[in-house]
Amino acid sequence: MPAGRQTVERRQLGLMLRRFRDRAGKTQQQAARAIGRDTARISQVETAKGSFSLEELDALLDFYCVDEAERQTVLELGAQARKRQRGRGYTDQLPLAFERLADLQADAKAIGFYESSIVPGLAQSADYMRAVINAGDGVWWESSQEEVEGRVAFRSELQRRVLDADEPKDLSFVMAERALDEVIGSFSVLRGQVLHLLQLGERPNVAVQVLPRTVLNNPLLGGGLITLDFGSSAPRIAFVPAPYGPSTYHDQEADTVPMFHAYRRVQELALDQDASRAMLIDKLKELE
Known part of the structure; x- marks a missing residue:
């Protein structure tokens, strides 16, 4: 190295x-x-x-x-x-890996999030976030209300660090339409989440896009991806989240170039912000 x-x-x-x-x-x-x-x-x-x-x-x-x-x-x-x-990718296998990912997100100047079946963590409403974490209680860790509350508090603080940073970050969220159909917690929670996305998209530094289920040739089909751009201060990083176990970071251009290109492609394939907003409004009416 x-x-x-x-x-x-x-x-x-x-x-x-x-x-x-x-x-x-x-x-x-x-x-x-x-x-x-x-x-x-x-x-x-x-x-x-x-x-x-x-x-x-x-x-x-x-x-x-x-x-x-x-x-x-x-x-x-x-x-x-x-x-x-070391190898081309770095797999973080140390305890509390989510804290180090949070540090990187708080330090980045621009972040891109793609998810195929869930709303990305930083775009989650408080109720949706709690429902997601409750769904993992007793599955990914021993059932513990203290653990749930700790995870909710940590993710809420991360949202504050990133969404309300003193120097606004360029944030892009692309989610597959399927994420808007997955009922987590209840239909009421899902409705609140859709409303939260509409409110989030009103911020000048935030882009919210939906990738229709009918789109062809999605290069990230079935997966998730986070892209981290630090401007001129450091090399770009691409992060591949996993539902359980260690996740992998990529920081070498041989990997980050195609991974950032894949993210740009799903941005291009997704509905633009206005059309995505219209879809979210329609979804909100369906959930009334």
Whole structure:
């Protein structure tokens, strides 16, 4: 792995460390003093342009008062970030992977979401989100109301971080028409979700499109995809979500170029925003 290349692992590590530093209320200058490095080095690592030794990471985590569970994940991620060679894709198998995906989404300047049978998480209404999470309770994890509430709170906070970011992000949602037919929770919940999509589409930085079931040659048939564009600050990333187990990130152009092209294709195949809005209004009337 070329020195200084901003891989997914390095970006995840840098964003986690920045999140821990913010949580601890520390400045980069204070963090640098704590481990005997200069401020520029803290900045390099937080922007995925450098790495720390395990000893430096350990000292920094002490300074940030990071608990043992989070510490172990950071140290393992730090070891992966220093590897010189890996395969083309990166599969995140460490605990709480959804937190690191959230960090990347909060850091991106433009995000594209495609789903074939569900409304994308960042476009979910509060009731729909809770219904989706309740559907997994006792299936993907041991049944626990505490777990449900924690997941609802986390996803709600992620929506706030992304949708209400100080610098508005360019957000695009494309969902297959089938997602509007899947009743999750109840018909009332689905109706509220359709209304939420209409309201979301009124934002100037958000595009909501529906891919009709009659469309031909969908290159993402049956799958999901998230595209993350960081502008000039870092390479693009494509993320392939999975309903259970680890998901895979792609950060090399041999993969991101066709994956971003596939996302643009479903945007082209989908109804434009006005026609999508009309379909959503019709769907809302059907659910009355």
